[in-house]
Amino acid sequence: MRTRRAREGLRRGRILAAAAAERKPGARRVPVKPAAANGRYGRRQASSVSHPTITAAPNLDRATIGSLIADLDRELRARPARVTIDLGAVEAFDSAGIGGVVSGMRRATAAGVELKLRGMSQPMLDFFSLVSVQRLVQPEAKVGRPDPVTRLGRLVEPMLQSARAVFELGTQTAHELLVGPFRGRWLRLDRTAIEVDHCGAGALPIVALIAFLLGLILAMQAYVQLRVWGAEIYIADMVGVSVLSEIGPLMTAIVLAARTGSRNAAQLGSMVVGEEISALEQMGIRPLAFLVAPKVVACAFAAVTLGVVFDVTAIAGGGLFAWAIADITLDAFGAQLRTALRLSELLVAVAKSATFGAVVGVVGCALGLRVRDGSEGVGRATTGSVVLGISLVILVDAVFVTCQRLLD
């Protein structure tokens, strides 16, 4: 009951205010012919003081608002002191219709033209009682285009911050794994096993397939070149050395970044969004020990084992090609391999794989934990984990190769 009375009071107040505005000294009333008598809506009506009036159609809605706006724009172009929209004929309206009127008011205000509404019905006043025209008509603060330095900064800053987050999480994880045991904090083997199952065992089929086909392809390419000099036996060197020292660790790391790095980023990102990380922290469970360290160790372990699987399968593929097409016996192929490969290269390959795996693991976790803005952020982190993961792996590879050559 009270609500209704209050509402009526509000209406009355608004109507009185509107009437007062109409009676303002100096604001002369423009005689308008009734719209219905005119028979057409939206037309500019003759007026003695050159204040044009636009008459709204009986249905002020999505269908008709376009023509009202067009009429208004035409009037505004002439820059009159004042334009009136006559709403007296309106029988039905919807939000889009009112939205169009508000839009017109905003455009008129921006053009420095006073826009008045006439003949507003009670339901329409009720509608306007829910909003503040003053607020709506205010011109929006235009955000200017930032200068080139700012734009460059906005582009580069997230990248630098991501890199910093990766570095920080990497050092924290290393600290946790190396110093933690001395303080009684051991790696969570149960959780590590679950992760290894996903990123290691789960990736076996795809790694084996890629390795086998790549071994065949490498042998084929080598065969085409070496046949010219009758040196087909060096297929074993080509395949063995390139797979063991470069292609094996690199391809495994790329598969790992695509499968597991992205998974870690998406998983941890969603956990941040769902406040699960905060909940863990609050319960006194450190996400670093509970989530990150097992994932990183699992990635490093999986990279090494998958790398070995890759090397063996790729060399098997190469051997198969050599035996089937190039008429090299498997014994000869094996003997040639033994002369070509050194144990030190195998050890370097294992070290490389482990580092690549750890990098991929840390990148995924770091970007996932950095997510702040909902599903959009999770998507960005997932993409970023693959891109940054692979880029960093290549960078680390370059460092490895440089060090190796310097030591030789």
Next chain:
Amino acid sequence: MDLAAILAPPKRRTEDLVRAVALSTVFGDRTVLEGIDLAIRRGEVFVVMGPSGCGKTTLLRHLCGLLPPTLGSVSVAGHDVYAASPELLQHLRLRTGLSFQGGALLGSLSVLDNVALPLRENTGLPEHVIVDTARMKLDMVGLLHAADLLPSSLSGGMRKRAAIARAIALDPDIVYFDEPSAGLDPITAAEVDNLIMKLNKVFGITMVVVTHDLPSAHAIADRIVVLLEGRVAALGERDQVWHHPDPRIRDFIERRLSAEDRRGMDVVAHLEV
């Protein structure tokens, strides 16, 4: 068939707009709803109440056409929602607003773009009219100042209000609210209640509100249904339900622990005296 005529503007509160007949829902081997019969009248505020886990949200999803029930039917303005042609279903959806419990705003769009989205996708209006209509809806829920923010930087109450603005963007005939005041402070909750009532009075929008907030339900409801364990325990005018004699409903309304739920007291049987 003239689709627009199906949902003519609201005039009376006696006509049934939404009708659920013998709704039953089974998830796996758990029965969530059992034999729900109810009708929502045009232009009223209809409140679905009940304790957590009694099937309120499931019922809401059935009513607004998101989840087909295991048994029974839902009809809107006489048309079976789950047997409707794709065109009719689309039309019914455009005439229906739904404000999700957590807001369900698209995280990649600003608040203004979230509200403008249904207008952009479903109407051919000029862009500036769309923007001004969306800004108007945001002003109705008191969020005009947050128009350019992303949903992730809004508080829970602001997200909920933005969701309401989006739900009413297309001037629907019926709006469903899932827990509109849950997780809000009492003042913001009262503001949301006030907004629901204003929209109902001014536009005649039929409101279906799922809530377990008793003061809010009492403030806004024309009629109430109380669900207990997946069944309709009471259905009627607000005051009628509020003074319902059923002891389970008395317990719920008066916020008492029900007799069988006075946990801990059964240890008395094991005490040696």
